[in-house]
Amino acid sequence: MIPFNFEYYKPATAREAVDLFHTLQTRDKNPMYYGGGTEIISFSRLYQLYPKAVIDIKGIPECNVLEFQNDRLVIGAAKTLTQLQESNLFPLLSWCAGRVADHTIRNKITLGGNICSRLPYREAVLALLVADCEVVIQRKGETRTEPLESIFNQSLHLDTGDLLLQVTVNKSHTCLPFFSTKRTANGDVNYPQDRIGYPVLSTAFMKNSGRIHAAFSGLCPFPFRSHELEEVLSDQEMATELKLAKAVSYLPAPILTDIDGTAAYREFVLRNTLARAVEQLEGVNCIC
Amino acid sequence: METTLAVGKSIPKKESWDKVTGAAKYNTDFNEPGLLHAWLVTSLYSHAIIKSIDKTKALEIPGVLSVVTGDSMPRLTGPVLEDRPPLAIGRVRYFGEPIAIVVADSLTRAKEAAGLVYVEYQPLPTVNSVKEALEEKSLLHEQLATYRHQKANEIFSLPGTNIANHIKIRKGNMTRGWAESEVVVDSVVKLPQSVHAAMEPRNARAEIKPDGKVIIHTSTQGPYDVKKDLSYYFNLEESKIVVLVPLVGGGFGGKTTSQLEILTLLASKAVHGRPVKLVESREQDFTSSPGHLGLEARVKLGATREGLLKAIEITCFVNTGAYTDSGTKMTRAMAADCTGPYNIEHVHGDAYCVYTNHTYVTAFRSFGRLSHTFAIERAMDKLAFALGIDPLELRLKNAIKPGHFTPTAVRLNSSNIGNLSACLERLKKLINWNEGIRIVTAHNKVRAKGISCLWKTSSSPPNATAGAIITFNRDGTLNLNVGAVEIGMGIKTALAQILSEKLQMDINKINVVMEVNTETSPKHWKTVASMTGFMVGNAVLDAAEDVIKQLCRTAAVVLRCPPEVLQVGGGRVFMKADPDIFVEFKNIVCGYEYPDGSSIGGEIIGRGNFIMHHLLPMDPETGRGRLGPAWAVGAQAVEVELDMLDYNYKILKAATVIDAGKVLNPKNARGVTMGGMCMGLGYGCREANLYDSGGVRINPQFRTYHLIRFGENPEYLVDFVETPQVDAPYGMRGIGEHGIIGMPAALANALSAAAQVNLDFTPLTPEAIWQAKKEVMS
Amino acid sequence: MLETQKYVETGLLELVVNGEKRSVMVRPADLLLDVLRDQLGLTGAKPGCKNGDCGACTILVDGWPIKSCLMLAVEAVGHEITTVEGLNGTPLQQAFVSEFAFQCGYCTSGFIINCQALANIHPQADEAIIREWLQSNLCRCTGYEEIGKAILSVISKN
Structure with missing residues (x-):
């Protein structure tokens, strides 16, 4: 039960949604775009969010696309994590998104919602970061496409009222070899998901033309991809022990300590995982 | 007696189809026009003076009728020691403690207004652990000496400290015991508080009728205690209180004492008796309502070189949280069974019930034995290691048996103790013990086993009673009305099975009244302690005897013979010598009508009762006494596979063999046992209430407080030994709780063996094992 | 041309x-x-956490399991809702009864709804898929073995 009321709008076009947002904004409605709504509902129940208006984006056609268009996979922001898994057009994304929350909730959580989540984990982002994906954003009067990495720094940086419409991925990147892990306080999570919980460490590794891409969640208070770290991991000459020691020094923030694990334990898990990733991706090629 | 009709049969629960179609009604499923809604304002601090409470803003919300605070009930409550104000008075002692109740015409408004009740706190130092409590970092109850309690022989508090109760066990001669001990181990364990997490959050609703009658609808295991408590606290005649309980969505001990019933009655009083409903959010259920105790214990165990136990010194500190509720009783129960199911002549036991600024505790499945068993069984494994004796053999060697005496000096016989050795022998085969305790299976992988024994008796008051009423319908079917609450363990069906067997009658012709209404159902102490089958079952047998006597009396007239030559079965009363001479129930249960229309007999109403016998309070100096009528014993094992590189592990198998006396319903007994095992493994591997340094609960949701989920459960191996308890229905023993008891200990023993490090705590997360390994290696 | 749907205050909705x-x-x-519980009297879906964590309130939306505590009633407009009350005498319900797949019964509606959806959507589901789906629901009474047997008895017949 949400102890306050809000207005609910479900626009039919992206342009309307953005216009509506700005109108509501000027009326002090503190509007929020609403995808699956799981976070808005559960946070509002505890007064951790207080929107006076929500704009449901599930009626916007662009947000409901899930298909290859020419050489890119286009994923609408309103597609649920389950739909990504069931279609399995981008296996690494299935893995990363498919270990978020639990299966039933993933029938409701949308890709856009996971990317823009207020929780520090946002594991679907890991696959998108390592695959060099692009995002399509609706602004007042224009639609823009940008590389995700250029506007994702700890979180997705959008101007007020900007709406994430779609994510697109180079088709050839959807079938690159990958390695992905998730560890919770209670142990590993395999795929299909066999354990539920926030990550002590969640990872996505992808190998593109001999270079390892790597993104992490649970390690710092935000998901990130580190090019310096990738440099080290991809170095054919360097001994694994040295790689691990160096890699750990390239983290963008101190390692997290919380109820799921201490920083020391997370580092231990990270080292083990990096070692496994390097071993797994040794000499593997495209999975298409 | 032959038990072929219903006893020993896997009869599905009577309420099965209601439960699979959504038709089953739980307390919060009822709604009525005019029902008011309440929401709790709870403490944001673990220990603080309440400087002021400002209700003004809350009362300005339209539809808000009242904001009830502690001044509405300036007295203390508690099932044993009266130390808890139902709403905080001037001070809060735990995070989540109820401070005020907002009553409004809708839940939305009540909740909105609750956010507008401003409480000004002045923080006090937080007692965040047993250690800090014993160091007296802060005193929680300065007035401890003045607190009332009605049971002089149960409470030995130490005013001026944080110790609410101290129970002693003194048996044998310790000097001799240690002199005879050639090998001694010393073991310390530490276990956190946790939550019951019944899927139905705790809730209640109350109303006061114009004639002063109080109606309480609640999700409780103890409706008659609610009635008794409200009568006592509010100075009402018991006839003015009706408590109604539909199906309960899980209890596990968490719904045994009065809390929300008191609060809703206060709320209803504040709005002129109008009906008020209070349903806790999951967060409130986890923080405001009582949870499961924490324990820190030290065990010193001595044995001969051959492995014969000679002496034990055990000290238990129970973390009872901010108030005692059932904490004092669980402290006593733990002391009474303090040796574990082993024969030890020389015993020195101390159990302390310690206040901290954590959520207070109440009964939890096993009533403290779960934690205590962990302490004993870790010590047993360490002793086995020190002696170089197989852990299972050590337990077999010392298993308690008929002829032995318990720590409270009860002499045991086959009926009251059963057969632990047989359980161990059966377990040994089930878990394939002989293949070895620790086996390296693959690169970095180790498979290991651990075991634990268990025992438990009840802690019922010596005058606890149960009743049963049997009435008939015109067609000869019958109705069974008892005060036992159906909380999921299938008790109503088990009682129907007992009745079906006794009357040799089709169980489908027995209707069981599912709800409990204290106005019309005969009293039962409460649905706890695995005692319901024993107590109410005996009352049902008594009522059945009464019915048989009445049936035979009427039938004797009809069949023109003395009642002694008649027998009951198949819905008929017939002549033992010639079953073809009979009269059907339907023709006599509401009186027998002669062909000319004149009638005799009248309606048959059976009544039966049961009262505990020969229970004795414990002696304050030695602990001598008798808390319960009998024990159920058992042995459990866990098999794990541990990754020695990253300390991830899988629980592969969990095994339990319990002496059930007689298994009334095999599928149900297996189910209840597996449920207990799963809960015990959950506690062992991941469950714990977590607090920050200020005593604020930081994991009050299922999202952060993890239970074992589907597929994380191990393969279950469950079996039963049947040594009858002669004074129990068909020889059965209460086993509803027992599956949980040895699981954390067996898990810790298995993981300790696997990781080759002593793991003397829970939860046993991979990180915790890694940490323990790291400490040993550095 | 489609228009923006608006629900700005308390009003009447039509649900299926x-x-x-x-x-x-x-x-x-x-x-x-x-809304299902208080207005339609469909109390089969249970509040267990109101946070999406326990699954006791699971219902079907167009055949897919959804936690109804994490869905606004207005979102349900135009979709087909099925609650446990919409199932009657199904083989799955029979299997829950015969396998003793519940004790207190409070989580049962949610489990049954989720199992039913799984059996419909993935009639050949393997153990990994069953596990993935059923992890969404908590049961505090059973040890899950019986629930696993109940769903398998329906899946394996397919």
């Missing part, structure tokens, strides 16, 4: 629940779970 058209009075912020 268990094949019937039902009218309800809701605030835009009202949750589907509360």
